[in-house]
Amino acid sequence: MTEKRTIEVGALARVEGEGALHLTFEGDRLTDLRLQIYEPPRMFESFSRGRRGAELPDLLARICGICPVAYQMSAVHAVEEAWGVAIEPPIRALRRLYYAGEWIESHLLHMMFLAAPDYLGLDDGFAVAREHRAEVERSLRLRKLGNRMIALLGGRSVNPVGVCVGGFHRIPTRAELSELADELRHARGEAESLLHWFARLPVPRRPQEIELVSLRHGSEYPMNEGRIVSNRGLDIAPAGFDDAFEETQVPHSTALHCRLRGGGSYLVGPLARVLLNREQLSPSAAAALSSLRERFAGADLAASVFARGIEVIEAIDVAMDVIDEYEPPSAPAAPHTPRAGTGHSATEAPRGTLYVKVETDDVGDVRQIRIVPPTSQNQARIEDDLRAFAPGILSLSQDDARRRCEAAIRDYDPCISCSTHFLTLTIARRDASCGSG
Amino acid sequence: MRIRVIGVGTRRGDDAAGIAVAEILARQALPAGVTVRICERPGADLIDEMDGADAVVLVDGTRSDHPAGTVRRLRSGEIAAGPALSTHALGVREALGLADALGRLPARVEIVGIEAGDAREGDLSSPVRDALPLAIATVRAVIEETASAGARGT
Numbered sequence: 001m002t003e004k005r006t007i008e009v010g011a012l013a014r015v016e017g018e019g020a021l022h023l024t025f026e027g028d029r030l031t032d033l034r035l036q037i038y039e040p041p042r043m044f045e046s047f048s049r050g051r052r053g054a055e056l057p058d059l060l061a062r063i064c065g066i067c068p069v070a071y072q073m074s075a076v077h078a079v080e081e082a083w084g085v086a087i088e089p090p091i092r093a094l095r096r097l098y099y100a101g102e103w104i105e106s107h108l109l110h111m112m113f114l115a116a117p118d119y120l121g122l123d124d125g126f127a128v129a130r131e132h133r134a135e136v137e138r139s140l141r142l143r144k145l146g147n148r149m150i151a152l153l154g155g156r157s158v159n160p161v162g163v164c165v166g167g168f169h170r171i172p173t174r175a176e177l178s179e180l181a182d183e184l185r186h187a188r189g190e191a192e193s194l195l196h197w198f199a200r201l202p203v204p205r206r207p208q209e210i211e212l213v214s215l216r217h218g219s220e221y222p223m224n225e226g227r228i229v230s231n232r233g234l235d236i237a238p239a240g241f242d243d244a245f246e247e248t249q250v251p252h253s254t255a256l257h258c259r260l261r262g263g264g265s266y267l268v269g270p271l272a273r274v275l276l277n278r279e280q281l282s283p284s285a286a287a288a289l290s291s292l293r294e295r296f297a298g299a300d301l302a303a304s305v306f307a308r309g310i311e312v313i314e315a316i317d318v319a320m321d322v323i324d325e326y327e328p329p330s331a332p333a334a335p336h337t338p339r340a341g342t343g344h345s346a347t348e349a350p351r352g353t354l355y356v357k358v359e360t361d362d363v364g365d366v367r368q369i370r371i372v373p374p375t376s377q378n379q380a381r382i383e384d385d386l387r388a389f390a391p392g393i394l395s396l397s398q399d400d401a402r403r404r405c406e407a408a409i410r411d412y413d414p415c416i417s418c419s420t421h422f423l424t425l426t427i428a429r430r431d432a433s434c435g436s437g
Numbered sequence: 438m439r440i441r442v443i444g445v446g447t448r449r450g451d452d453a454a455g456i457a458v459a460e461i462l463a464r465q466a467l468p469a470g471v472t473v474r475i476c477e478r479p480g481a482d483l484i485d486e487m488d489g490a491d492a493v494v495l496v497d498g499t500r501s502d503h504p505a506g507t508v509r510r511l512r513s514g515e516i517a518a519g520p521a522l523s524t525h526a527l528g529v530r531e532a533l534g535l536a537d538a539l540g541r542l543p544a545r546v547e548i549v550g551i552e553a554g555d556a557r558e559g560d561l562s563s564p565v566r567d568a569l570p571l572a573i574a575t576v577r578a579v580i581e582e583t584a585s586a587g588a589r590g591t
Contacts, residue, residue, distance in 0.1 A: 129538035136539060140481050147478075158447075158478055 003027055005394065009402050019414070021405055022252075023390055030390045035383050035409075037255040045369050053079045053338055053364045057163040060356070060371065064415060065158070066109065069102035069150060070349030072163040073224055074356040074371075079165050082343030082360050085336040090329040091167040092224070094153060097322040098163075099223045099347070100315035101149025104142060105157075106350035107270070107308040107315075110413045111198065112139035115305050118407040119201040135197050138190050142312065145187050149319060152176060167333035174326075181323045188284060188316045195288055195309035206301040206408070208385065211263065212272035213377075215348050221280040221314055222273065224347050229276060230266065238346035241355050247372065258377040265380035267299065268352025269412065270307035275299060282317035285310050301385065301411045308413075338364020349374050351413050375414045382412055438587035440580055441490035441543075442473045445483070445497040445529060450556035451505075451565045455496040458551070458572045465573075471580055483532040484541055492545035492583045494576055497529060498553040498565075505554030506564030508572045510547065510579065545586070547579045 007023040024032035048059055056075040061068035073095060080087065087095075112135070113125035122128055129136040147157035152172050154160020162168050172180075213234065215226035228244070229235045236244050247256040260266055274281075275296065278289060288310045289296060295303040340362045346355045352374030359368040389408055393401040444459025446452045456475050463473040476486045479497075487493050499509070529548075536542040551572050554562030561569075 126534050126538045129535055133539055136535075140484070143481060144485070147482075156477075 007393070007398065007401050007405070009405060021386070021409070023386070023405070025390075025394060028391055028394055030387060033383060033387055033390065034252040035379060035386070037253040037379070045371055048366050048369045051366050053082065053358065053360045053366055054165050056358065056366065056369070057165070058161055061159060061161075061163075063371070063373070066106050066415060067102055067349050067351065068160055069099055069154065070347060070354050071371075072154075072160070073099055073347045074345045074349075074354045075358070076163050076165060077224060077345035077347065078343035078356045078358040079360070080336075080343065081345065082341035082358050083165070083336055083339055083364065084341065085166050085334055087167060087334050088329040088331075090171075090327055091334070093322045093326065094168065094171065096220075096223050097149060097319045098153040100319045100322075101146045101152075103315040103350050104146030104312050105150065106146075107312050108139045108143040108146065110350075110410075111194075111305055111308050111312075112136060114413070115410055116198075116201070118403075118410065119198075119203050119305075132197075135194060138194050142187055142190055142194070145183055146315075148183070149180065152180065164333050166336050167329065167331070169332060171329065171332045174328075177323045177326060181320060184316050184320045184323070188313060188320075191309070191312045191316055192284070192288060195306065195313065196291075198305060198309055199292060203305060204302045204407075205295075206385075206389070206411070207298050208301055208388070210299050210381065211260065211266040212275055212299060213260075213266045213268050214273040214276045214353060215346055216277055217280070219280075221277055221282070221285075221318065222348050223318070226346075228346055228353065230260075231276060232263075234260070237344075238355060239344040241344065241346065241357070241372070245372075245377075247376070253379070255376050255379055256372075257380045258372060259380055265384045266377070267301075267381050267412075268374045268377050269304065270311050270350070270352075271299060271301065271304040272352065273348060274307040274310055281310070282314055282321075284317060285314035288313050301408070304411045304413070340364075351375060351415055352377060373415070375412070378412050378414065382409055382414070438470050438491050438584055439489060440468075440471045440492045440494065440583055440587075441487065442471065442494045442496065442576060442580070443483070443486055444473070444475045445479045445495055447477055450558050450560075451553035451562055452498050452557075453561060454498040454551040454553065454565050454569075454572070457561060457569060458496045458549075458576060461569065461573055462576060468580060468584060470584070479529045480532055481535065483529065484536045484539070487536060487543050487546075488541065490543045491587060492547070493543050494547045494549060494579050494583070495529065496549045496551070496572065496576060499550035500553050503552045504564070505552055505562060506568035507552040508568055508575050509550045509552070510575065511550050512548070545583060547583065549575050549579060 005025040009021045020036040022034045044063055056079055057072040060071035060075040063071050116128050117124055150160055151157040153168055154162040212231045215222035216229040217226035227235055227237055245258055246261050247258045250257050292306050295306055340360055342359045344357050346353050354374055355372040357370040361367045393404050442459060442462055444455040446455040459473050459475050474486050476483050551568055554564045556562035
């Protein structure tokens with residue numbers, strides 16, 4: 001007599017976008033697991049074809065309300081490579097400042113409003129705000145600073161529009177930068193305090209033997225450029241993405257699954273970045289990592305929240321360095337001529353590596369474009385994680401089982417809207433002998 | 438009594454209705470203690486915009502089953518619940534909830550809604566444009582009522 005049990009999470013809470021999870025157990029054996037992404041396909045790759053290459057940073061920015069900078073950065077660097085546009089070093093530096101703003105804004109949102117309720121046993125961010133007012137206020141101040149950094153270069157913090165091929169439409173004045181530097185100096189202490197607060201919460205342990213993938217850059221913590229590397233020896237230029245990774249369609253999801261060719265699922269995102277690039281962290285971010293070193297001895301998925309906190313500190317330091325060393329470029333944007341070409345770009349979105357490949361025709365219009373978002377890359381990894389994790393929740397009540405699964409998925413901070421190519425949970429526990437299965 | 442009128446929205450089509458009302462009011466003579474602001478990002482920024490006010494009047498576009506241009510006074514409880522707290526959905530209702538949880542909600546919050554028409558881009562649709570004088574008069578009435586309630590200490 002085998003008992004069959006189904007666990008269903010119909011609509012995953014506190015993730016970006018709409019998805020569902022279905023688990024079916026027969027006895028203690030997991031017989032079915034599907035992470036369903038049911039947001040409709042969004043057709044960005046299709047409707048970008050035939051548009052001018054220069055339009056791509058603005059078009060792709062609309063893929064996500066949380067990480068528009070990531071899409072702008074991957075898009076603009078791909079087009080610049082296709083057209084042979086060399087950007088000035090100050091533009092490169094300002095793009096790091098701009099990206100750092102998005103890391104701060106996105107990581108704080110996830111840490112305080114999406115993840116913290118899990119560790120505190122609270123229902124939502126409102127409850128966290130009622131019980132931990134000082135920390136929530138602190139995270140709101142930091143988020144606001146991140147948004148200001150985005151607005152400084154993007155023109156506005158929502159759907160920013162400041163990026164163009166070759167640079168920016170407008171570059172900030174020295175006065176604007178020095179005003180920001182004053183705020184950043186204060187913010188680092190706030191970010192450190194917030195990470196210490198998280199370090200005292202009962203964050204579970206979920207160590208796993210997994211392949212970690214991120215960019216790596218010779219001299220800095222990776223954001224806009226670098227080679228794609230892993231802890232298992234992968235080391236490729238972004239142009240080699242298709243040789244190393246393959247995307248496949250699965251019937252239960254509008255997001256493509258991405259795997260390593262000849263390998264399996266892998267993790268992108270803050271945890272992978274910190275573990276693969278710890279030697280590139282700023283002194284204060286490295287000190288924060290050192291204070292949490294036993295959580296970073298291996299890949300502990302639940303330590304992702306600490307990785308985000310460390311990266312907030314890193315992003316603040318990146319921004320301060322950019323401002324300290326800033327010399328204005330000769331022009332806001334390097335001159336360029338649209339032409340035929342192929343460009344590849346991988347940048348580090350808050351949620352992980354974002355790959356874009358662009359092919360343009362003779363007049364620089366988009367002939368083909370591929371967009372591989374981080375959540376799409378993590379999706380197979382999330383399923384593998386849950387497959388290993390699921391037997392442990394069988395003894396729990398339906399509500400507790402659902403909560404544990406959701407919290408595990410939130411470790412990845414999935415952005416379903418981006419990947420739609422993404423979550424609701426169903427766990428089926430059916431007793432076949434009762435005829436309900 | 439410090440009363441703050443906050444026009445909420447984006448500058449796109451009928452979503453700009455609240456901003457249009459705030460901009461017109463800002464050019465007009467207003468009772469002492471009344472300030473006007475615009476909030477184009479009604480998430481956490483709205484909490485900051487409300488700071489220091491004893492009462493706020495939010496002016497925002499609405500979408501319901503009423504005809505375009507309908508001007509209504511709303512209670513915060515009448516704003517429909519969006520999805521659970523997430524940035525894609527940190528709207529006016531969530532910002533007011535978060536302000537309340539943080540103990541930063543002004544004592545009095547009034548909402549004036551202007552039902553949006555079909556303009557999604559560009560200028561206001563004509564029913565919304567035609568409704569602006571009524572919306573402004575409604576905001577002024579709310580200000581007067583709020584000020585006299587404040588003077589009575591209620």
